[in-house]
Amino acid sequence: MNATKSAQYRVGIIGVTGYTGAELVRVIHAHPALELSYVAARETAGKRLGHALPSTRGVPGLADLVVESFEPEQAAQLASRVDVVFTALPHGASARAGAALFEAGLIVVDLSADYRLRDVATYEKWYGPHPTPALIATAVYGQPEWHAEQLRGARLIAAPGCYPTSAILALAPLLEASLIEHSPIIIDSKSGVSGAGKAPSQSSHFPETAEGLRPYKVAGAHRHLPEIEQELSRAAGAHVQVTFTPHLVPMNRGILTTAYARLRSGASADQCRAAAQDKYGSGLVSVLPADSWPDTLHVRGSARAHVGYGVDVRTQMVVAVAAIDNLARGASAQAVQALNLALGLPGETGLPEVALYP
Numbered sequence: 573m574n575a576t577k578s579a580q581y582r583v584g585i586i587g588v589t590g591y592t593g594a595e596l597v598r599v600i601h602a603h604p605a606l607e608l609s610y611v612a613a614r615e616t617a618g619k620r621l622g623h624a625l626p627s628t629r630g631v632p633g634l635a636d637l638v639v640e641s642f643e644p645e646q647a648a649q650l651a652s653r654v655d656v657v658f659t660a661l662p663h664g665a666s667a668r669a670g671a672a673l674f675e676a677g678l679i680v681v682d683l684s685a686d687y688r689l690r691d692v693a694t695y696e697k698w699y700g701p702h703p704t705p706a707l708i709a710t711a712v713y714g715q716p717e718w719h720a721e722q723l724r725g726a727r728l729i730a731a732p733g734c735y736p737t738s739a740i741l742a743l744a745p746l747l748e749a750s751l752i753e754h755s756p757i758i759i760d761s762k763s764g765v766s767g768a769g770k771a772p773s774q775s776s777h778f779p780e781t782a783e784g785l786r787p788y789k790v791a792g793a794h795r796h797l798p799e800i801e802q803e804l805s806r807a808a809g810a811h812v813q814v815t816f817t818p819h820l821v822p823m824n825r826g827i828l829t830t831a832y833a834r835l836r837s838g839a840s841a842d843q844c845r846a847a848a849q850d851k852y853g854s855g856l857v858s859v860l861p862a863d864s865w866p867d868t869l870h871v872r873g874s875a876r877a878h879v880g881y882g883v884d885v886r887t888q889m890v891v892a893v894a895a896i897d898n899l900a901r902g903a904s905a906q907a908v909q910a911l912n913l914a915l916g917l918p919g920e921t922g923l924p925e926v927a928l929y930p
């Protein structure tokens with residue numbers, strides 16, 4: 573165990589060798605109340621974590637953990653070894669593992685999309701059959717700034733998607749404060765390649781990404797669209813539809829989202845900043861001053877998000893920008909922030925707040 577901590581909760585990670593799993597290891601190791609005591613994956617089962625995940629080599633308490641293989645039938649046994657499990661798995665597999673662990677009495681934080689969408693039919697349209705639809709109503713959408721109340725005491729937490737996190741953080745305050753029209757809303761997002769996970773593919777291959785910049789899943793084709801619309805609709809108190817275009821950028825980490833919406837009559841950029849400031853206070857989302865813009869470089873490796881607002885007075889369009897690290901704020905650090913709230917701890921407990929700069 574990390575010598576500086578007095579852990580109260582034993583934690584497991586299933587899918588520890590993936591990119592979000594590796595990021596969870598980093599965050600949990602630095603957390604004063606969490607102790608990583610169980611790790612699982614498939615291909616490296618039986619190996620030491622220091623071998624399976626070289627970023628842990630030489631770290632006491634981590635490198636010597638043995639990677640195990642997990643099957644849902646083992647959930648009851650695992651319940652005597654850990655208090656909390658993060659499932660950092662592809663959708664479908666994540667729901668099956670999480671359901672068994674939840675039924676065994678554990679706190680489950682699911683990094684996949686499996687418990688994010690409230691509507692089963694919407695989930696099945698985008699992801700295929702849901703293995704455990706009855707649990708959807710029990711899960712809490714784990715966006716800490718917008719669901720803090722529901723997260724208190726939650727036992728099944730759906731960690732938000734990376735693109736939705738950036739879009740929600742930038743736009744939801746403006747919708748909640750009725751500062752923008754509900755249509756049109758255009759969300760242009762750019763993500764680093766780690767967003768696609770560690771499995772190599774033609775589109776994430778270095779020569780295909782290193783010197784280029786391209787949109788993908790254009791014109792309403794990306795799976796994060798219904799999640800973005802679900803949460804923006806909740807903030808607006810009305811059904812909201814958006815145009816969302818993701819892009820792949822030649823960098824490892826980071827998402828920059830630039831969103832455009834029509835201002836309601838009389839609203840100003842100052843009011844947009846004030847609405848976001850009211851919502852986020854002095855927490856982990858920083859509202860930047862006028863003429864200062866978010867940059868993925870300034871949040872890399874951090875749980876912090878930066879948001880900024882400007883208005884084109886000629887067109888009366890607001891430009892709302894958010895920068896996050898897709899693996900930290902967009903996945904693992906935010907998932908731990910949600911767990912903190914579920915456990916009754918301050919949300920920022922143990923989280924990396926200062927970016928890896930440059």
Ligand SMILES: NC(=O)c1ccc[n+]([C@@H]2O[C@H](COP(=O)([O-])OP(=O)(O)OC[C@H]3O[C@@H](n4cnc5c(N)ncnc54)[C@H](OP(=O)(O)O)[C@@H]3O)[C@@H](O)[C@H]2O)c1
Binds near residue numbers: 590902
């Ligand atoms: N990458 C991001 O920026 C990001 C952000 C937010 C949310 N997410 C979501 O988080 C989840 C994990 O993403 P990731 O990027 O960490 O993925 P990843 O890098 O591809 O890692 C997946 C992990 O799951 C294991 N695994 C793969 N298929 C499995 C299966 N069928 N059954 C059991 N284990 C399996 C892998 O272990 P083996 O290699 O041993 O099979 C690996 O440890 C996904 O649902 C993803 O959508 C990702």
